[in-house]
Ligand SMILES: *[C@@H]1O[C@H](CO)[C@@H](O)[C@H](O)[C@H]1NC(C)=O
């Protein structure tokens with residue numbers, strides 16, 4: 001009897017670990033008319049190459065909560081509110097259709113107040129945030145388009161391989177224990193394939209990627 005119960009539960013247990021479903025961690029936008037590329041306004045897009053799981057602590061899964069977390073891992077709001085370039089939009093398949101980025105953050109070089117000004121001048125890591133909170137798939141997951149940029153003289157183009165480099169640098173800074181503003185975070189990572197196609201099809205600036213999206217689970221400790 002116990003064995004029968006366990007066997008009956010197996011498909012459910014398995015569904016918890018398959019990336020395609022990932023039970024509440026996020027919903028794959030491509031399964032409901034969305035895309036894992038955002039819309040840069042020229043028919044191309046930036047890869048959504050980092051997802052913060054909807055199973056993270058709820059205190060991280062909002063714009064304010066994310067901004068505090070981002071400061072713990074080396075990002076801050078843009079230089080003195082100065083914003084270079086237009087917003088990009090994304091369709092996360094959650095029923096909201098295309099929505100503009102919630103915010104855009106830059107690497108702060110250790111100075112949350114002024115470091116992003118340096119990034120604007122010399123280049124560095126950069127992210128756009130989209131929140132999966134529409135009525136059809138309200139997972140709360142945060143989708144990030146992360147890229148390593150050239151300096152302002154190059155009008156903030158992405159460096160060669162800049163999507164993979166930006167993702168890996170953000171993840172390296174995020175892993176383990178971090179803190180900012182009195183909040184301490186513990187972060188784990190899992191690489192997912194099959195969400196983004198490897199290569200450069202549809203990718204802005206014609207920069208190829210390895211097709212990996214890294215899923216972060218962030219717990220406030
Ligand atoms: C995004 O913002 C721009 C500029 O404010 C606006 O023109 C555009 O309609 C917005 N796009 C979406 C999808 O809301």
Ligand SMILES: *[C@@H]1O[C@H](CO)[C@@H](O)[C@H](O)[C@H]1NC(C)=O
Pocket residue numbers: 168189190191212214
């Ligand atoms: C994810 O993939 C990147 C690129 O191959 C690699 O550097 C990183 O170590 C991987 N991370 C995990 C958690 O497997």
